[in-house]
Amino acid sequence: MSVRINQKLCNSCGNASIPKCAEVCPGDLLFKDSCTSKCRIRDQRDCWDCAACIKECPRQAIEMYLPVELGGRGATLKTLKSNKKLIWVLSKPDGKQETITI
Amino acid sequence: MDTRSRQYNLPVEMVNLSADVVIVGGGAAGCFAATSIKEADPEADVLLIEKAHIKRSGCLAAGVNAINAYLNPGETPETYLEYVKKDSAGLVRDDLVLTIGERLNSVTRKLETWGLPFVKDDSGNYRPRGKRSIEIIGESIKPVIAEALKKSGTRVLNRVVATNYILKQGRVIGVYAFSSREQKFYVISAKAVICATGGAAGIYRPNNWSARNKMWYCPFNVGTGFAMGLRAGAEMTTFEMRFIALRIKDVFSPTGTIAQGVTARQVNGWGEEYLINYGYTTPMRMYATVEENKAGRGPCYLDFTNSPDKINLSLKKAYLNMSPSIVLKWANEGVEPNNRPLEICGSEPYIVGGHGQAGYWVDTKRQSTIPGLFAAGDVAGGAPKKYVTGCFAEGEMAALAAIKYIKNLSLDIPSPQQVNEEKQRIFAPLMNEGEPAELFKERLQKIMDEYAGGISCNYELCESKLLIARKLLAELDEDIKSRMGASNLYELLQAHEVIDRVLVARALIEHLLYRKETRWPSYQERIDFPQRDDNRWMVFVNSVLDNNSGEIRILERQMEVEKNVCQD
Numbered sequence: 001m002s003v004r005i006n007q008k009l010c011n012s013c014g015n016a017s018i019p020k021c022a023e024v025c026p027g028d029l030l031f032k033d034s035c036t037s038k039c040r041i042r043d044q045r046d047c048w049d050c051a052a053c054i055k056e057c058p059r060q061a062i063e064m065y066l067p068v069e070l071g072g073r074g075a076t077l078k079t080l081k082s083n084k085k086l087i088w089v090l091s092k093p094d095g096k097q098e099t100i101t102i
Numbered sequence: 103m104d105t106r107s108r109q110y111n112l113p114v115e116m117v118n119l120s121a122d123v124v125i126v127g128g129g130a131a132g133c134f135a136a137t138s139i140k141e142a143d144p145e146a147d148v149l150l151i152e153k154a155h156i157k158r159s160g161c162l163a164a165g166v167n168a169i170n171a172y173l174n175p176g177e178t179p180e181t182y183l184e185y186v187k188k189d190s191a192g193l194v195r196d197d198l199v200l201t202i203g204e205r206l207n208s209v210t211r212k213l214e215t216w217g218l219p220f221v222k223d224d225s226g227n228y229r230p231r232g233k234r235s236i237e238i239i240g241e242s243i244k245p246v247i248a249e250a251l252k253k254s255g256t257r258v259l260n261r262v263v264a265t266n267y268i269l270k271q272g273r274v275i276g277v278y279a280f281s282s283r284e285q286k287f288y289v290i291s292a293k294a295v296i297c298a299t300g301g302a303a304g305i306y307r308p309n310n311w312s313a314r315n316k317m318w319y320c321p322f323n324v325g326t327g328f329a330m331g332l333r334a335g336a337e338m339t340t341f342e343m344r345f346i347a348l349r350i351k352d353v354f355s356p357t358g359t360i361a362q363g364v365t366a367r368q369v370n371g372w373g374e375e376y377l378i379n380y381g382y383t384t385p386m387r388m389y390a391t392v393e394e395n396k397a398g399r400g401p402c403y404l405d406f407t408n409s410p411d412k413i414n415l416s417l418k419k420a421y422l423n424m425s426p427s428i429v430l431k432w433a434n435e436g437v438e439p440n441n442r443p444l445e446i447c448g449s450e451p452y453i454v455g456g457h458g459q460a461g462y463w464v465d466t467k468r469q470s471t472i473p474g475l476f477a478a479g480d481v482a483g484g485a486p487k488k489y490v491t492g493c494f495a496e497g498e499m500a501a502l503a504a505i506k507y508i509k510n511l512s513l514d515i516p517s518p519q520q521v522n523e524e525k526q527r528i529f530a531p532l533m534n535e536g537e538p539a540e541l542f543k544e545r546l547q548k549i550m551d552e553y554a555g556g557i558s559c560n561y562e563l564c565e566s567k568l569l570i571a572r573k574l575l576a577e578l579d580e581d582i583k584s585r586m587g588a589s590n591l592y593e594l595l596q597a598h599e600v601i602d603r604v605l606v607a608r609a610l611i612e613h614l615l616y617r618k619e620t621r622w623p624s625y626q627e628r629i630d631f632p633q634r635d636d637n638r639w640m641v642f643v644n645s646v647l648d649n650n651s652g653e654i655r656i657l658e659r660q661m662e663v664e665k666n667v668c669q670d
Contacts, residue, residue: 002313018283024158027315027322028261028282028592042592045314048321049353049427052158066430069312070352075433077426086241088422092433100418102241 002047002067003054004076005030009061010038021053021062055079055086063091114285114529116521120513121149121257123504124277124292126264126327128152129160130490131479132298133251134209134497135504140254143505148255149290151262151279153299153595154322156248160300161320161456161480162490165241167359167423171202171489172210174230179203182234186487189383190343191621193640193661194459195484197466202488205495210236213494216250218243235358241423243490262288263595264326265528267295267334267475268516274334274474275514278524282595287525291515293508294474296500297462298493299327301454301480302606304543304599307551307558308450310352316427318347318354318449325453327481328461329602332609332647332654337463337471339483339644339659341606342613342626344451345458346561348388350404351445355428357404359420360444364413366406369443370399384487388448389623392560403443414438448624450557453606456480456488458625463644463659467503468496474507476500484642531597536587539596542578546604549574554611555627564630568615575608609645612654616643 005021012032013019019039022030030053033040041047044067054062060080066072074093079086082101090098123139125132128150136150152159173182182203187194210228214220221229221237228236251258261283268276274295279288302325308317315321328338348357360366368387370376376399380390391402406413417439421428432439455461461483462470470477478496485492531539550556553571555563582601588594619635620628642659 024155026154026159026163026320028154028595045312046321047313048163048315048317049425050158050163051426052163056158064426064430066353066427066434067313069310070316071431071434073434075430077430088426088429090429090433093436098433100415100422102239102419102422 002044002049003041003062003064005039005041006061006063007036007038009059011059012037012039013058020056020058024052024056026050026052051077051079114280114287116525117286117288119149119288120291122147122292122508123149123294123296124290125150125296125298126277127160127298127300128156128248128251128258129298129300129479130162130247130493131497132296133247134494135296135298135478135501136256137250137254138498138501139505140256142502144255146505147257149257149259149292150251151259151264151277151290153261153263153282155260156251156258158244160323162244162247163320164425165243165423166238166490167240167420168231168235168237169210169489169491170235170358171206171487171491172228172234172236173203173207174233174236177233182206185234186485190459190486191385191634192636193621193642194486198464198485201466201499202485202492202495205498206491209491209494209498213246216246218246239423263598264299264330265598266330266524268520269334270514270516272473274472276516278528280528280594282591285591287528289516289521291513293511293513294476294504296476296478296504297327297331297470297481298477298479298497299323299481301325301452301456301460302328302603303452305453305546305550305603305607305610306450306556307547309354309447309557316352316354318349319452319454323480324599324603325606326599326602327477328453328609329605331462331470331475331477332605332645333649334472334475335646335649336475337644337646337657338609339459339461339463339642340613341453341460341610341645342617342643343458343460343486343622344610344625345454346388346451346624347449347457348391348446349449350428351401351447353425353427353431354449355421355425357446359417359424360404360406364406364409364417366404368402368446369405370394370402372399374399376402385622385625388625389627391446392448392624396560401445401447403445405443407440407443409440411438411440414440448557448561450551451555451561451625453610454480455483455485456493457486459483459486466499468500469503469507476504528598529594531586531588531594534587536585538593539586539588539600542582542586543596543600543603545578546575546600546607549578550607554607554614561624562627562629563614564628565615568611572608572611572615575604575611579604579608605647609647609654612645612656613643616656
C-alpha cells in the first residue's frame with residue numbers, strides 16, 4: 001500500500017522550508033527532492049497507509065492506492081476539505097467516482 | 103559498490119536543554135501526561151520530545167472509530183478487571199488494571215472537551231458499540247490531542263529521537279536524543295522522565311512483501327522505550343505475551359469495526375462457525391483461526407453478507423476514520439462491503455503493552471524500577487487491553503506521580519565522559535561505510551519468523567528453535583556493531599531503530615524460553631509444553647539487562663503485588 005504524489009500538482013508547498021506532507025509523515029518517508037523541487041516518497045514499501053499526507057496536502061496532489069501485490073487494480077483515494085468536513089474521493093477502476101463525507 | 107551518497111559530516115551541534123519533566127513520545131499516553139502536568143501545575147516546565155510530528159505520530163495517525171475501553175452503564179472498574187483477567191488467562195496486574203478502570207470515563211470525557219466528535223443517542227449519551235466500547239468519529243483524534251497539547255503550554259520538539267536515559271547514582275536525570283532532520287545531539291536534563299514511546303513492531307517478518315509496512319501496529323513504533331529501559335537496567339515484564347492481531351487479510355484493517363450495527367459470523371472455509379469449538383477470548387479467536395487453517399478448513403472469514411445494504415455506507419465511513427485501505431480493497435474488487443465475506447488472518451507478533459502486557463514493570467503510580475523514570479501506555483506492562491483511553495489514564499497517573507516526585511528535587515547533569523560516550527554511540531553508524539540498517543532489519547525478521555514463532559510456523563514455539571534464535575541474534579548483534587553504516591540522518595534513524603529492535607528481540611527470546619507452559623495460545627504457545635500450568639506459572643516473568651556481562655537475566659515476580667519490591 002502506498003501513496004503517489006502527482007509531480008505536476010505538487011509545488012512542495014512553495015516557499016515553506018518543510019512541505020506539509022513531509023512535516024507530518026509519521027515515518028519520515030516524504031521529502032522535497034532537491035533536483036526536482038517536488039515531494040517524493042523515499043520507499044513505496046514503507047508507507048503505513050495512514051493518509052496523514054493526503055489530508056495535509058493543500059493541492060490534493062497525493063493519492064493512496066493498493067499495490068498490485070495486494071490486488072490493486074487502479075482504485076485511488078484522495079481527500080478534500082469543505083466547511084471543516086473531510087470529504088473522501090474514491091476513484092474506482094471503471095472510472096466512476098464515489099464521494100463520502102465524514 | 104555502495105552507491106549511497108554521504109551527506110553528513112561530523113561534528114554535530116550539541117544542544118543542552120533542561121525541564122522539570124521530559125516526556126518521551128507524543129502519542130496518546132505522552133500527550134495526556136503532558137496536559138495533566140500542566141493542568142495540575144501550570145508553572146511546571148514540561149518538554150515533550152517526539153520522533154515524528156505530534157500532529158500525526160504513532161498509532162493514532164490514521165484515526166480510530168471507537169473507544170474500546172470505556173465503562174458503559176452497568177460496567178465498573180471491577181467488571182473491567184474481570185473481563186481483562188479472563189481474556190488474559192488469569193494473569194494480569196490487578197492493581198494496574200483497576201487503577202486504569204477507575205479513570206477510563208473521566209479521560210474519555212476530557213477527550214470530548216478537547217473537541218473530538220462522539221456519536222450520541224437521542225438522550226445525548228455516548229452510543230455503545232459493546233459493553234466497554236463506544237463509537238466516535240475519530241479521524242481527527244491525533245490533531246485534536248496535539249492541539250490540546252499545544253494549548254497546555256508544553257514545549258514540544260518534533261523529529262527528535264530519544265536514544266538513552268541519562269543516569270546518575272541509579273537515578274534517571276534526563277534523556278539523550280538526536281534530531282532526524284538536523285545535525286544536532288541533545289543532552290536534556292530533567293528532574294523526572296516519563297517514557298511513552300509505544301510498543302514494538304517490525305521484530306517479526308510481516309505478512310506482506312512489497313507493502314512491508316502494511317501491518318496492524320504502527321510500523322514506526324520500534325520498541326525504543328523498551329530498549330532504553332533495558333539499557334538503563336529497568337525491569338521489563340511479560341514480553342512473552344506477544345500480541346497477534348486477527349485482522350482483514352492483506353489490508354490489516356480491524357475486524358471490530360464490522361460489529362458496528364452488523365451481526366457478523368466468524369466462519370471457516372466450510373461455512374462453519376468454528377469459535378464454538380475453541381472459546382471466545384481474544385487469543386482463542388486468533389488461535390482457532392490458525393488451527394482451522396492447519397486442519398485444512400481454511401481460509402476463515404467474517405461473513406456479514408446477510409446485512410442490509412444500508413450498512414455499506416456506514417461501514418465505509420467507519421473504516422475511513424481509522425483504516426482507509428479496506429475501502430480501496432472493495433473498490434478494486436468492484437464490490438460493496440456486504441457483497442462477500444472478508445477473509446481474516448493473523449498479523450505478525452508485536453511486543454506491546456496496550457493490547458498484550460509487555461513493558462516496564464511499574465507500580466500503581468506508573469513509576470518504573472528506576473527512580474525518576476515513569477512509564478505509561480503501550481510501553482508499560484502488566485495491564486493488557488488498555489487501548490487509547492487506558493493509555494490516557496496511565497499518562498495521567500504518571501504525570502501526577504512525576505509532579506510529586508520532582509518536589510524539592512534539583513536538576514543534575516551528566517559527566518562530560520558520559521555525554522561523549524553516548525554521542526559516539528549515536529553517531530557511530532554515520533562514521534561507518536557499512537551496510538544499511540534495512541538489511542539487518544530483514545535478517546532480524548527472518549530469524550524471529552523462523553525460530554521464534556512467526557507467521558511461517560503458525561506462531562508455535564519450542565526450546566530447540568528458540569535456542570537457535572538466541573545464538574543467531576547474538577551474531578546479528580555483533581554484525582550490527584561492526585558492519586552497519588548510515589549515509590544520512592534518515593539512515594541513522596533506521597540504524598538506531600534496528601539496534602533497539604534487536605535488543606527487544608533478545609529480551610523476548612529469554613522470556614519465551616523461560617515460561618515452560620502454554621498460557622496464551624498463539625501469543626505464547628510452547629508446543630513442547632502444550633498445557634497451561636496454573637500451579638507453577640501464575641507468576642510474572644521479568645527481565646533485566648546486565649550491562650557488564652551483556653546478559654539478559656530473568657526473574658520471577660509474584661501476582662500478589664505486596665510481595666514485590668518496587669522502589670518507592
